[in-house]
Amino acid sequence: MIETIGKSKDNKIMNLLAEVTGGMSYKAHKYALDHLERPSVDYGPSEIVWKRRAETTPHRTYIDLSERCKTLAGQDDQILSYFLDGSRRIFKVDDMAYTHSGGRGVIYPVVAGQIGIGCCRRIDKRVVPARFKREFVLSMPDVADADGKSGFWPATVKKLNECAELKRLGIDFSTILPYKTSKNDDKKYEDRATASIQDRMIEREKELVAELVREGMLNQDNYLVKDGSLEYRPTKEDKSDKRKYQTFKNNYNWVIGASKNFNPEVCMDVYGKPNPKFIADLPLYHRTPVAEYENDMLGDIKFAVWYIRLRDKNQTRTPFDGILKVEKILVTEEENEHGIESELVDTVSAYLINERNPVCYGSDLRWANHIYPIHLTESFVKSRYLSTESFLHLF
Amino acid sequence: MKDVIFGAHILEILTTGMYQDSKVIYREYIQNSSDQIDKAIRDGILKQGEGSIKIWLDREKRTIAIEDNATGISAEEFQSTLLNIADSDKKIGENKGFRGIGRLCGLAYCKQLVITSSSKGENIVSILVCDAQKMRRFIDEHARGKKHTANEVLQSICRFEQKEEKNIDSHFFKVDLIDINSENTDLLDFQQVKDYLSFVAPAPYQSSFNYRKKIYKHANDLGTIIDEYNITLNGEPIFKKYTTVLKDVTDTKYDEIFDVHFKDFFDADDRLFAWMWVGLSQFKKAIPPKNNPMRGLRLRKENIQIGGEDSLQKLFKESRGNSYFVGEVFAVDKGLIPNSQRDYFNENRARIDFERELKKYFNEELQKVYYAGSEINSAYRKIDSFEKKETDFKAKDANSTFIDSAHRKHELKSVQDSEKEAEAAQIKIEKAKGKADSLTQRVISQIEAERAKSVAKSVSPKSKALESAKLSRQRDKLSKYSKNERNLISKIFRIISAAVDAETADKITKKIEEEL
Numbered sequence: 001m002i003e004t005i006g007k008s009k010d011n012k013i014m015n016l017l018a019e020v021t022g023g024m025s026y027k028a029h030k031y032a033l034d035h036l037e038r039p040s041v042d043y044g045p046s047e048i049v050w051k052r053r054a055e056t057t058p059h060r061t062y063i064d065l066s067e068r069c070k071t072l073a074g075q076d077d078q079i080l081s082y083f084l085d086g087s088r089r090i091f092k093v094d095d096m097a098y099t100h101s102g103g104r105g106v107i108y109p110v111v112a113g114q115i116g117i118g119c120c121r122r123i124d125k126r127v128v129p130a131r132f133k134r135e136f137v138l139s140m141p142d143v144a145d146a147d148g149k150s151g152f153w154p155a156t157v158k159k160l161n162e163c164a165e166l167k168r169l170g171i172d173f174s175t176i177l178p179y180k181t182s183k184n185d186d187k188k189y190e191d192r193a194t195a196s197i198q199d200r201m202i203e204r205e206k207e208l209v210a211e212l213v214r215e216g217m218l219n220q221d222n223y224l225v226k227d228g229s230l231e232y233r234p235t236k237e238d239k240s241d242k243r244k245y246q247t248f249k250n251n252y253n254w255v256i257g258a259s260k261n262f263n264p265e266v267c268m269d270v271y272g273k274p275n276p277k278f279i280a281d282l283p284l285y286h287r288t289p290v291a292e293y294e295n296d297m298l299g300d301i302k303f304a305v306w307y308i309r310l311r312d313k314n315q316t317r318t319p320f321d322g323i324l325k326v327e328k329i330l331v332t333e334e335e336n337e338h339g340i341e342s343e344l345v346d347t348v349s350a351y352l353i354n355e356r357n358p359v360c361y362g363s364d365l366r367w368a369n370h371i372y373p374i375h376l377t378e379s380f381v382k383s384r385y386l387s388t389e390s391f392l393h394l395f
Numbered sequence: 396m397k398d399v400i401f402g403a404h405i406l407e408i409l410t411t412g413m414y415q416d417s418k419v420i421y422r423e424y425i426q427n428s429s430d431q432i433d434k435a436i437r438d439g440i441l442k443q444g445e446g447s448i449k450i451w452l453d454r455e456k457r458t459i460a461i462e463d464n465a466t467g468i469s470a471e472e473f474q475s476t477l478l479n480i481a482d483s484d485k486k487i488g489e490n491k492g493f494r495g496i497g498r499l500c501g502l503a504y505c506k507q508l509v510i511t512s513s514s515k516g517e518n519i520v521s522i523l524v525c526d527a528q529k530m531r532r533f534i535d536e537h538a539r540g541k542k543h544t545a546n547e548v549l550q551s552i553c554r555f556e557q558k559e560e561k562n563i564d565s566h567f568f569k570v571d572l573i574d575i576n577s578e579n580t581d582l583l584d585f586q587q588v589k590d591y592l593s594f595v596a597p598a599p600y601q602s603s604f605n606y607r608k609k610i611y612k613h614a615n616d617l618g619t620i621i622d623e624y625n626i627t628l629n630g631e632p633i634f635k636k637y638t639t640v641l642k643d644v645t646d647t648k649y650d651e652i653f654d655v656h657f658k659d660f661f662d663a664d665d666r667l668f669a670w671m672w673v674g675l676s677q678f679k680k681a682i683p684p685k686n687n688p689m690r691g692l693r694l695r696k697e698n699i700q701i702g703g704e705d706s707l708q709k710l711f712k713e714s715r716g717n718s719y720f721v722g723e724v725f726a727v728d729k730g731l732i733p734n735s736q737r738d739y740f741n742e743n744r745a746r747i748d749f750e751r752e753l754k755k756y757f758n759e760e761l762q763k764v765y766y767a768g769s770e771i772n773s774a775y776r777k778i779d780s781f782e783k784k785e786t787d788f789k790a791k792d793a794n795s796t797f798i799d800s801a802h803r804k805h806e807l808k809s810v811q812d813s814e815k816e817a818e819a820a821q822i823k824i825e826k827a828k829g830k831a832d833s834l835t836q837r838v839i840s841q842i843e844a845e846r847a848k849s850v851a852k853s854v855s856p857k858s859k860a861l862e863s864a865k866l867s868r869q870r871d872k873l874s875k876y877s878k879n880e881r882n883l884i885s886k887i888f889r890i891i892s893a894a895v896d897a898e899t900a901d902k903i904t905k906k907i908e909e910e911l
Contacts, residue, residue: 057640057648068605077608220602220634243451246630253632332631333585343638344603 012165013395014094017110020156021096021144026107028095030392033111033194034088054292054304054330057342062286065308068350069285078122080351081222082130082212085377086117086205089385090194093395098143108141108181111193114391115201117208118381119224120373127373129380131208135174136391137200139193142178153178171386171394175200202231209255210238210248218254223348227374230257230303230327250331256348257327260369262307264320280319282309287349290340292330302330304340308349310356311368321368324352401545403537406530409480410503414736417504417579418591421450422737423497424461424570425596426699429624431465431568440466440515440566447625450592454583459505462569467514473521474555477510480545498570502527504582506574515566522556589628590688593636597698599623601634606655610672613657617670619727622698635689637721641676642686650676652721653841656834658760660752668731669749673722673761675834677842678768681718691717692757694739696726702738710754712762719765724753760834767827767835771842774820774827779846781817784810787897798888798904806897876911884911 018025053059094110114136121130145152153176161172177200179192187195209226218224239245264276282288290306304327311322326349330336355371364370385391414420425448432446441464451460468476477498501508508525533548575582582588592598600607614621626633641650652674660669673692682690691704707724708717730745740746788810797803828839876884887907892900 057646071605075605075608079602220599220632243630247627248630250627250630250632334589341601341603341638343640344601347603347605 012163013160014096014110016160016163017138017140017144017156018096020159021098021140022146023096023098023144024105026095026097028092030091030093030395032388033090033092033190052292053289054302054339055290055342055345056338056340059289059342062283062288063346064283064286065346065350065353066285068346069353072347072350073354078125078351079221079223079348080225080355080373081122082119082218082224083122083127083227083373083377084117084119084205084209084212084224085227085374085381086115086201086208087378087381088116088197088201089114089388089391090197091388091392092190093392096140096144098141098146100143106143106181108143109190109193111139111190111197112391112395113137113139113197113200114385115197115204116381116384117201117204118377118384119208119212120377120380122373127376131212132381132384133204133208134384135204136171136386137175137177137197138173139177139179139196141181141189143181145178165394169394206231210235213248213251213255216251218251220254222254224255225352225371225374226255226257227378228257228259230255230329234301252329253331255329258352258371258374259325259327260366262320262325279307279323282307282323284309284312285353287345290342290345292339302336304328304330304335304345306345306349308352310353310371316368324369324371326352403534403543403545403548405480405545406499406502406548407534407538409499411531411534413500413503417582418588418595419737420459420500420504420572420582421461421588421592422595422699423500425592425624425626427497428461428463428465428568429597429622429697429699431463431467432624433622435465435566438466444625447627449630450588450626450628452583452585452588452629454585457573457575457583459572459575459582460569462567464567467566467568468512468521469514470517470519470521470557473512473523477523478549478553480549501570501572502530504576504579505572506576507572509571509573510569511571512568513560513565515564518560518563520558520560522558524554524556526552526554585629589631589633592626592628592633594689594693594704595700596626596633597622597624598626598633598635600637604635604637605639606652606672606674607637609655613670613672614725617659617667619667619670619725621725637689639674641682641721644683644685646686650679652676654837655722656837658756660749660756662728662748666728668728668745669724669726669753671722671724673720675764675838675841676721676768677772677845678719678765678838679772680769681715682721684718687721689721692720692722692724694724694726696731696733696740698725699733699737701726701733701740706739707753707757710750710757712758716757716762716765719768720761760832763832764835764838767831768838768842771824771827771839774823775842775846777813777820778817781810781813784813791901796901796904798892799885802889802892805892809897 014025014027017023090111090113092109093112095107096110097105097107099105114134117131117133118129119131120127122128157173157176160166160176166172177193177196179189179196181189205226209224212218212224234245234249238248264279279288285308287308288306290304292302292304294302306326308324308326309322310324313319313322316322328340328348330340352371355373358372359367360370360372360375361367364375428448432441432448435441435446436443446463446465448461448463451458451462453459480499498510502525504527506526506528508527510523510525511520513520530548530552533543533551537543572582600610611621639652640648641652643649654675655672656675658671658673659667660671662668671692684690692707693704694701694706705717708714711717726740726749728745728749730743731749732741732743732745733739734741740749788806791797791806792803797806824839828836831839884907888904891903894900895903
């Protein structure tokens, strides 16, 4: 946990925010809310049922990819060209009091975050930065906008950005994300604020994927590997022209999601019972059959998901270390009807397995599930952050 | 000499009468677009890889649109380029199309054909609207005796228009087929069109086809290139659908392409006139057409397929020969000229030489490979069958599951017969190996390597000497029955054993024992 000691006399941002929102700044201690990145199991709500097959060959057990890995490695060929990762750093920067009915004053945390989304491209075996987007955001309690006026938050951001200190440093806040203060939620205020910034990061990540897709950078020789789950829903703008939409959607053919963390409990067997052992026992350089899942959140878009083992169980600490969860959107008519071509699944999986070396052992606790270009992309994004000290001194 | 008259019937020959399969319209328009993309790249209008051919099908509106972003046609040249027939500036051997008739083919399948184009640097879009229905009416009248010249018909059905193009830099050529005839609804069937284009169009290999890089490298080493274009159908990219897996009719994998082999054909002057790649598998059987759309050695010129999957079949002594292989023959020689239907080459000296050399290779080299493949596979099947029979026999002895000594004797005879067949098979394999050339040797090695894997997987039970087994099935399992009952049950078991195959007999006997 990083803390800054002392209260700067020039708390211009907080003073201004207090003035505009009618709150009272306590100039509280500032500290990072991020936890160290350590291996964890991601308990998501999605359900995966193995019986809903999403590939052309009806596999019922593990598929050995070791031969294919060797063949591809021997050919010196590569199709995984782009790597995308988004991350955020979140800090509690102040406590702000707002007066409720009856003169009751309640104190809420103000949370600030740096969001960085980066994309690296592999050219001739070298991974080089291709895109980077950074933004500074704030999250404040919704009661700060007491009247619920539309346009209040954008106007507040605008005022904030006119502050001389920010202008001098060339820094702009892009938005203020209000978090809900109503009590019908067990979450702490800090967590609610963190969640709103996390959502913003995911949105920005999706935007960057869509940008690459829209620009036609991706094709069958240039896949994009996105760190984490693929949660994509087309926007109204995407859907506005039928032909453009179809082209746009088809570009998602070349995007795969690779998750280091996943919830093994949601993998049901053909009898509908959770069967995480099926994944835990996945032999080295094998993949599971491809399952299909839909998510109400994502409308008519179907996903295919499968798991691959990059590293032997003996070299890892938990049964799920060394296993990567891979996702792909079912895009074409054929894919939606018959599933993904099994050979393509094998090829993409073999390419991912061939990414297993080098490893980021020692520099990242999740090394067993990491693929190095994603690790590099993460490092690139993190290297572009404003230092914690400089960032916290803004408040 | 009087002027030569081209009657309306010539238009029937060039449109309706030209092709057997309506889907060739896609090939014709793609061919034109590809040539223009090549030109646009040469002229610096497009960079390599920027060219695209987009096809849109609309089943509800019954329309087809085929559009490219190549050179387009300037307003000045638009009328003459599109009206003149068989008067193309393109050259044989340099361009994919050269006859100047392909653009008319769409007239046979729709009510109206509209061509729109604009070239870079001008703010005009030129439009040609052809009343295809009217053309067919004229042709019909002509056939009934009311004569029309081709010129008269074209003048009467074509209307030229122009409109302003705001973007002076835009360059495109677009063909719209409006109101597709009801008898040609297949043209609007997305999957059928995609399957057709997946092999006919000059598209790239799909990236899951492991050997594509090897193929590109070989082409590159030969100093040739494989022409490939970005073609999309309703936004979905078209790829050559080669896979390494060979599937049975039941959709299960039975064999796999484990490598590709190349053969280059040179003429007497050492000039390359064709080259090919062929997939090496275990050649277990002729590849079933169902579930293996890529089967057959396919002929291609400028990476456009010539004819169907069987255009080279006639060069094999046995017509089944072609169906053992997956591969492509790329014709390079300029003298190999696709005929107007593009289902084979024009008859000329180059074709004769081409056929002679291919025949020689197919029947002397490739035939050996698939012969040896099937022979060795069949020999190993016999050996495997013996090994299985022997293992089963030992297991039955170990578990004492023979009905009686007669049953055991009968099974032993079967094992011994199988052993003899296996021995003969082993001799056959050795002989085949002895005379195998390097290519055949690779196939044999693969068969043996795969077999070794499957043998390693099977676990053999603890063996007992065949002759020293005890027959205790009846004694152990039927001990509670009287002697007469035991005799009757044994008789039933013997009948079952004689009536059906050993495996089924065993199943039935076990089931009866359980019930008893």
